[in-house]
Amino acid sequence: MLTNMMVALTQVSRTTCAMCDLRTNSMLCNVCKSETRDDFYLLFLTRLKDECNDYFGLQAKCIDMHDAIDHYHVPDTSMVMFDENVHTVDEHAKELLEEHTTISTDEVVPVTVTGDGDCLFHSLQTLYPTMSINELRARCIDELCTHEQYYETIKTEMGLDIVDDESVQNHVLRIINNQQYTGVLTFAALSTVIGQPIESIYPSVNENDAYCEVLNTVFIPRNKQLSSSETPIRIMWSGPEKEVERIWRPNHFTPILSILQPNSAIETTTRIESMDDDVTYVEPMEVPPQTVLRTSRSKITYTSQMNNEIESNVERKNLLSVLDKRQIFLEAPAIIQRMIDAVKEGKVFEQPPKIITHASMFTIKPTEENRLSVGKDGNGIWTQTKSVKTLFILKEPDKYQIVRRDASGKLFYNERVGN
Numbered sequence: 001m002l003t004n005m006m007v008a009l010t011q012v013s014r015t016t017c018a019m020c021d022l023r024t025n026s027m028l029c030n031v032c033k034s035e036t037r038d039d040f041y042l043l044f045l046t047r048l049k050d051e052c053n054d055y056f057g058l059q060a061k062c063i064d065m066h067d068a069i070d071h072y073h074v075p076d077t078s079m080v081m082f083d084e085n086v087h088t089v090d091e092h093a094k095e096l097l098e099e100h101t102t103i104s105t106d107e108v109v110p111v112t113v114t115g116d117g118d119c120l121f122h123s124l125q126t127l128y129p130t131m132s133i134n135e136l137r138a139r140c141i142d143e144l145c146t147h148e149q150y151y152e153t154i155k156t157e158m159g160l161d162i163v164d165d166e167s168v169q170n171h172v173l174r175i176i177n178n179q180q181y182t183g184v185l186t187f188a189a190l191s192t193v194i195g196q197p198i199e200s201i202y203p204s205v206n207e208n209d210a211y212c213e214v215l216n217t218v219f220i221p222r223n224k225q226l227s228s229s230e231t232p233i234r235i236m237w238s239g240p241e242k243e244v245e246r247i248w249r250p251n252h253f254t255p256i257l258s259i260l261q262p263n264s265a266i267e268t269t270t271r272i273e274s275m276d277d278d279v280t281y282v283e284p285m286e287v288p289p290q291t292v293l294r295t296s297r298s299k300i301t302y303t304s305q306m307n308n309e310i311e312s313n314v315e316r317k318n319l320l321s322v323l324d325k326r327q328i329f330l331e332a333p334a335i336i337q338r339m340i341d342a343v344k345e346g347k348v349f350e351q352p353p354k355i356i357t358h359a360s361m362f363t364i365k366p367t368e369e370n371r372l373s374v375g376k377d378g379n380g381i382w383t384q385t386k387s388v389k390t391l392f393i394l395k396e397p398d399k400y401q402i403v404r405r406d407a408s409g410k411l412f413y414n415e416r417v418g419n
Contacts, residue, residue: 018065019043027067037072041135044068045176048141052176055169062145069142072135074194078127078233082257087111087126093238093254100203103256110236110254117179120186123235123255128194137176139193140186143222144172147192150222151185159214160184181251184215187235191219197232201256205248 016022017029020043024030035043047065051057082089093110097103113122121133128136144151148168155161155168164183166174171185191198202215215237220226239250 018068019047028071032068033071037130038132038134040071041132041138045134045138045141048138049176052173055173058141058172058176059145059148062142066142066146069139074139075128075130078194078196079129080127080233080258082109082111082259087257090238090254092241093236093252096203096205096238097201097236097256100205101201103201107260108234108256108258110238110256113254115252117181120182120190120235120253123253124190124194126255126257127233136190136193140189141172141176143189143192144168144185147222151188154188155185158184158217163211163214182253188219192222194233195221195224197221197224197226197230199232199234201234201236202250203237205242209247211249 014027015025017024017032018027019032019040020029022029022031032040032043044065048058048061051061088111090110090112094105097108097110098105111126113119113126116122118133118137121136124136125131125133151168155164164185166183166185168185171183174180175182175186187198187200198219200215200217200219202212204212206212218226218232234256236254236256237250238252238254239248242248
């Protein structure tokens with residue numbers, strides 16, 4: 001209440017710019033209004049740091065500048081999808097996620113962020129790339145200073161004081177500086193800053209760890225209630241390798257991104273074929289319960305039976321890895337779509353794709369890879385499921401990628417080494 005009264009009083013009596021002290025009747029002068037987003041929040045944070053020797057001076061400065069904090073708005077949506085062109089999987093954090101949580105890495109992955117003490121801010125910036133570290137820090141400091149009592153209360157109510165008993169005042173004076181370890185108060189404030197719940201994921205590396213129970217929680221924005229339809233963003237506590245007879249404690253944060261693309265993901269197969277070295281036919285396998293492995297462009301279904309075979313038989317593993325590398329499927333729409341897109345974008349290798357009838361011929365080289373494709377005729381089609389028409393062929397150096405359609409309309413994809 002007192003904070004709100006002070007803000008109102010500041011608005012009534014303002015005669016200078018909150019950022020640069022130039023005379024103006026508005027919150028910001030025209031020069032400060034025209035600053036780029038990054039420069040604006042760098043200047044904002046600099047003005048706060050001018051008062052960082054005393055908490056109450058800093059709090060008064062936050063109150064004075066509070067209405068300027070939203071000069072640029074926080075984005076409405078976060079970037080929660082993994083992009084292999086932008087992100088790198090944090091393999092150590094992924095191992096912790098797989099072994100010490102119930103979260104499936106078939107659906108999400110932790111990604112690498114800089115471990116310089118500002119890793120929680122870097123994690124948020126991964127999700128909100130238009131917001132700088134300076135902006136996130138400035139907004140967090142402003143939120144904590146203007147609602148100090150609220151955060152002291154939730155720290156107790158959520159049992160977070162067993163993890164970190166640092167007061168809001170001390171926390172603010174510490175994290176206003178770069179490369180200072182953040183924690184639960186920063187988590188809570190950042191949830192309000194972005195206006196979205198943040199799920200804290202703490203791996204259960206230690207047995208009977210009280211931290212695990214407390215820190216596997218969801219931080220909710222101060223002015224909101226958790227909605228069942230709202231999916232929290234996820235940030236994971238990470239840290240060093242577990243050492244014998246030592247309690248594991250985290251020293252790093254990493255964001256968790258989804259690798260599912262429900263709108264574009266395509267099931268690429270409903271059954272997979274077994275191929276013996278000397279057979280002249282294709283034998284369909286009975287499909288047991290499936291495990292779906294997803295990539296950023298499509299998802300490919302393998303069977304749990306296949307996974308067991310891979311683990312128990314090295315020779316079988318080598319054969320399956322060859323088949324997987326060649327991507328031979330029945331009904332492979334994702335692969336076919338990739339090829340069609342390549343045609344549309346002009347990404348054809350040696351010659352344009354051709355419409356070819358089933359009678360067309362080309363030479364198949366006697367390679368080990370082609371030997372594994374027995375059961376196919378000279379045109380590269382399955383002898384047990386004759387195709388009616390070749391739709392097109394993509395030619396790479398010494399390799400053909402063939403798409404055919406059978407009498408029922410099903411599409412078939414085959415890759416052959418040849419010329």
